[in-house]
Amino acid sequence: MIAVLEKLKEKVWQANLELQKKGLVLYTWGNASEIVREEGLVVIKPSGVPYEELSPDSMVVVDLEGKVVEGNLRPSVDTKIHLDLYKLFPEIGGVVHTHSTYACAWAQACRDIPCLGGTHADYFFGPIPCTRPLTEEEVERSFEGDTGKVIAERFAELKPLEVPGVLVAYHGPFTWGRDCQEAVFHSVVLEEVARMSWLTLSINPEAAPLAPRMLEKRYLRKHGKGAFYGQGPGH
Numbered sequence: 367m368i369a370v371l372e373k374l375k376e377k378v379w380q381a382n383l384e385l386q387k388k389g390l391v392l393y394t395w396g397n398a399s400e401i402v403r404e405e406g407l408v409v410i411k412p413s414g415v416p417y418e419e420l421s422p423d424s425m426v427v428v429d430l431e432g433k434v435v436e437g438n439l440r441p442s443v444d445t446k447i448h449l450d451l452y453k454l455f456p457e458i459g460g461v462v463h464t465h466s467t468y469a470c471a472w473a474q475a476c477r478d479i480p481c482l483g484g485t486h487a488d489y490f491f492g493p494i495p496c497t498r499p500l501t502e503e504e505v506e507r508s509f510e511g512d513t514g515k516v517i518a519e520r521f522a523e524l525k526p527l528e529v530p531g532v533l534v535a536y537h538g539p540f541t542w543g544r545d546c547q548e549a550v551f552h553s554v555v556l557e558e559v560a561r562m563s564w565l566t567l568s569i570n571p572e573a574a575p576l577a578p579r580m581l582e583k584r585y586l587r588k589h590g591k592g593a594f595y596g597q598g599p600g601h
Contacts, residue, residue, distance in 0.1 A: 371409065371436065374400055375425040378409045381546040385464060386417045388554050396464040397442040400546040401452050403459070406430045410448060412439035443510070450514025451542060455526040460546030462553045465538045468560035472496065473533040479559060480575045482566050486559040487576055487584035491528040494556060495520045499535040513537070528589070531556045 381398040385391045394417070399410035409425050426437035430449055434441065442448070448461045472479050472494075479494040481487055486494075497516040504512035517532050517540070530552045531541035539560075541552035566573050576584070
């Protein structure tokens with residue numbers, strides 16, 4: 367198990383650095399994590415440490431209740447939300463949170479990101495949902511804890527691997543995937559489609575969402591049973 371965790375700390379460290387390389391985070395903002403399902407352990411970025419000072423050894427290992435199992439630093443302040451997502455969506459293996467500009471703008475406007483074109487439909491099967499704002503009581507009780515609750519509300523009828531991201535109202539985006547690298551990829555895509563949607567609606571405020579049949583065709587060509595995008599196995 368020690369070898370598995372050491373390897374995973376390296377992977378999660380690289381995933382966090384990729385967020386900075388892709389311009390999705392500034393200073394100490396944002397975090398990436400990955401779970402070892404069999405052991406119920408999560409490797410996550412430490413809180414408030416600049417990306418330039420991170421190393422594999424600075425990654426923190428916590429259990430699903432948030433108790434630090436390994437590491438000398440405090441885990442990210444968003445750890446509770448990561449853990450709630452792992453509990454809520456058993457099919458995911460990695461989670462990312464950023465404060466990327468355009469995604470945050472939609473979150474601060476408390477608006478879903480509509481699916482206005484093929485790029486969006488290639489990766490998100492429909493609008494990227496925004497949660498309802500937390501009530502004053504929820505903020506006072508447990509900001510991080512109730513964030514998981516409002517995400518769960520929005521995904522009551524959605525499949526997390528078909529819509530691998532959410533906007534938390536007044537906060538920002540969380541994305542996920544089968545591992546932390548895929549979660550980073552979805553963060554990059556989410557930010558780009560957030561920018562595209564903002565530009566589209568700036569040009570034409572009456573722009574209509576992609577027709578359902580076109581959405582289905584675009585999404586399923588990459589993710590359906592008969593997916594044909596790319597080179598397939600062996601390439």
